Amino acid sequence: MIKGFIFDLDGVITDTAELHYQAWKKLADDMDWHFDRGVNEKLRGVSRMDSINIIKDHNKATVEEEKLAELAAMKNDIYVASLDTMTSEDYLPGARELLTHLRQEGFKVALGSASKNSSKVLKQLDARKYFDIIGDGNSVAKSKPEPDIFLFGAEQLELQPEECIVYEDAESGVDAAKAGGFHSVGIGPKERVGHADVYFETMREATLFSVKSHFGELF
Numbered sequence: 734m735i736k737g738f739i740f741d742l743d744g745v746i747t748d749t750a751e752l753h754y755q756a757w758k759k760l761a762d763d764m765d766w767h768f769d770r771g772v773n774e775k776l777r778g779v780s781r782m783d784s785i786n787i788i789k790d791h792n793k794a795t796v797e798e799e800k801l802a803e804l805a806a807m808k809n810d811i812y813v814a815s816l817d818t819m820t821s822e823d824y825l826p827g828a829r830e831l832l833t834h835l836r837q838e839g840f841k842v843a844l845g846s847a848s849k850n851s852s853k854v855l856k857q858l859d860a861r862k863y864f865d866i867i868g869d870g871n872s873v874a875k876s877k878p879e880p881d882i883f884l885f886g887a888e889q890l891e892l893q894p895e896e897c898i899v900y901e902d903a904e905s906g907v908d909a910a911k912a913g914g915f916h917s918v919g920i921g922p923k924e925r926v927g928h929a930d931v932y933f934e935t936m937r938e939a940t941l942f943s944v945k946s947h948f949g950e951l952f
């Protein structure tokens with residue numbers, strides 16, 4: 734039986750991809766590195782340090798580990814400052830409605846994000862109240878596609894993976910959910926999340942009604 738839901742943050746609850754893009758772009762420009770929206774797509778759901786390594790490798794650059802961490806911190810300062818512009822109007826369409834519905838129906842809800850800035854994002858959105866448990870980049874060491882962040886969420890909710898549905902917009906996030914034995918809902922195009930148990934183009938379609946219809950007897 735499904736008793737809980739675990740949500741990714743960026744790309745599922747809200748769209749911070751543009752803010753991440755602007756911050757990485759500023760850093761890349763300062764470094765004289767090439768960076769565009771195509772490369773940014775590869776950073777979806779990927780941790781901060783893995784992201785900077787992807788950008789560095791894309792530019793065939795050599796940077797010492799310590800300097801790389803410094804650059805990632807610079808990008809983070811730009812990104813965190815840009816979150817000040819985010820408000821409770823910045824949910825992806827359908828996300829707040831779904832979270833409200835899950836609260837009304839008494840499901841347990843956790844966050845399962847790779848971001849170390851989830852508390853600020855949730856604060857800006859006024860979304861903390863929808864989650865029983867927060868799992869984010871500060872909760873576990875191994876990032877997606879390892880299942881650790883979702884296993885952390887399930888454990889904290891006191892549920893088994895097979896009692897939870899994970900919502901994810903990243904390929905590596907769906908991989909992580911499957912590796913952990915969770916049911917999965919992909920948000921986005923087939924090429925990216927078509928390997929989830931069910932996928933929807935946007936959160937607007939991924940209502941509790943649609944998910945119940947798909948998973949049927951599990952509810």
Ligand code: B16
Binds near residue numbers: 743753
């Ligand atoms: P931070 P998610 C991910 O969040 C983003 O999709 C990814 O682009 C970002 O690099 C990562 O968080 C780390 O974020 O730098 O804030 O720690 O999709 O897992 O909610």
Ligand code: MG
Binds near residue numbers: 741742743778906
């Ligand atoms: Mg995401």
